[in-house]
Amino acid sequence: MLNSITHKDIIEFNKTMSLLLISKISITQALEILIEQIKNTNFQQIVKKVLKDVTRGKTLSNSFSKYPKLFPPIYIANIKIGEETGNIARVVSEYTSYLEKNQNLIRDLKKAARYPLLVLLVSMAVITFMVFFLIPTFQNLFSSTKVSLPFVTQLIIDSSRFIENQFIWLILIFGALASIIFKSKDSKTFKNIIDKLLLRTPLVSKLIIKNLMARFALSMSILLKSRITLLEALKIARNTSSNHIFKKEVDIVIKRIIKGESLSANTSTSILFDKTFSRLLFAGEQTAELDKVFGMISDYYGKEFEYQLDVITSLIEPILILVIGVIVAIILIAMYLPMFDLINYFGV
Known part of the structure; x- marks a missing residue:
């Protein structure tokens, strides 16, 4: 039910709600108008339940808190403050x-993986065509003669034959692995392994850390x-991230703050928060304007993330194309090498 509700639906809901409330329309009237405008029927039913709760005297934050997947703790915490200050x-x-x-x-993070994935899929299609159609054609030609094949050619033909003969088993093994990963x-445990791998992967780790910093600072700023x-x-900003390694780092910071240490001092010793992050926080602590500083940090790391994304994308694209080109070239050269011996064999 909740899976059918998209981020776009939630953004549109909040955008319209803020406009209605700014126009001095009451919460109940705003919810009634929103129910009429919402196109997603599942979302519409949830807002109807929220309206029913509000008309019975419950607070908006209390009504929204029943649906944490749609209205997370960061949202509920802000709504509660809005109710207390009268400025929802x-x-x-x-x-x-x-x-x-x-x-x-x-x-932007998803976009970074889109093009390399497309190139990989196309390359797999090309290599599959060569393995199942091109190489067997050459194999039949070579087997009908007594020409000795170069090592590379023989290796590729043997590999192609193995894939062709064991194709069903390979598909079953791949399917089983995919099923295990999906489950x-x-x-x-699985998320921890993936998070550790990503944060240890060259280039990718920098990109992920910049993205984590930008999103964390954005959450802290609004809170x-x-x-x-x-x-x-x-505590709330910690839970806005799905990265378990990052959550553990924030947990360490929280424990040290409870002991009386400063935020900037804690982040300076972290493996994820860099010196720039800590120095900006120190400035915010001195001026007692941490909310503004976190906003600046979010903008800074957001731009750094975009720059890093462009750099990595510009590097990955030609590298992938080059690697795939080399693989295809090796296969083609290996198939055409014996042709010189075939020419002599037929006495051409």
């Missing part, structure tokens, strides 16, 4: 901006703007 409209408006910025960061993808305590903000 501003809180919802700021949260909408947060959602849009966060969505852009996630979209394990939500387990903590601190709403006058939520630093400790509470850290």
Whole structure:
């Protein structure tokens, strides 16, 4: 039911809600209007239940908290502050901006993997064609003669024959592995392994860390703007990330702050937070404007992430094309090498 509700639906909901509340329309009226405008029937049913709760006297934050997948703790915490200050409209408006910025960061990260994946799929299709159609054709030609084949040619033909003969088993093994990965993808152990691998992979690790920093700082900025305590903000911002290694690092920071240490001092010793992050935080602590500083940090790392993304994409594209080109060239050369002996064999 909830899976059919997209990020776009949630952003549109909050955007319209903030406009209605800014226009001095009551919460109940705003929800009634939203129910009429929402196109997703599942989302519409949830908002109807929220409206029913609100008309019975429950707070908006309490009603929303029943649906944590749609309205996460960061949203509920901000709504509660909005209820206490009587300024829910501003809180919802700021949260909408947060959602849009966060969505852009996630979209850019996905975009980084899209083109290399496409190139890999095309290359796999080309190599599959060569293995099942091109190489067997040459194999039949070579087997009908007594020409001795070069080592590379023989190796490629043997590999092609093995793949062709064991194709069903290979598909079954691949399917079983894919099934195990799919079933394990939500387990903590599997996620920890993937997170560790990604954070140890050259180039990719830098990209992921920049993205994590930008999103974490964005969460901290919106929470601190709403006058939520630093400790509470850290606990909520921690849960906005799905990266388990990052969560553990934030947990360490939280424990040290409880002991009385400063935020900037804690992040300076972390394996994920760099010196720039810590220095900017130190400046924010000195001026008592951490919310603004976190906003600046988010913008800074967001731009750094985009730059790093462009650099990595520009490197990966030609490298992938070169590697695939070399593989195809080796196969073609290996197939055509024996042709010189065939010419002599037929006495041409």
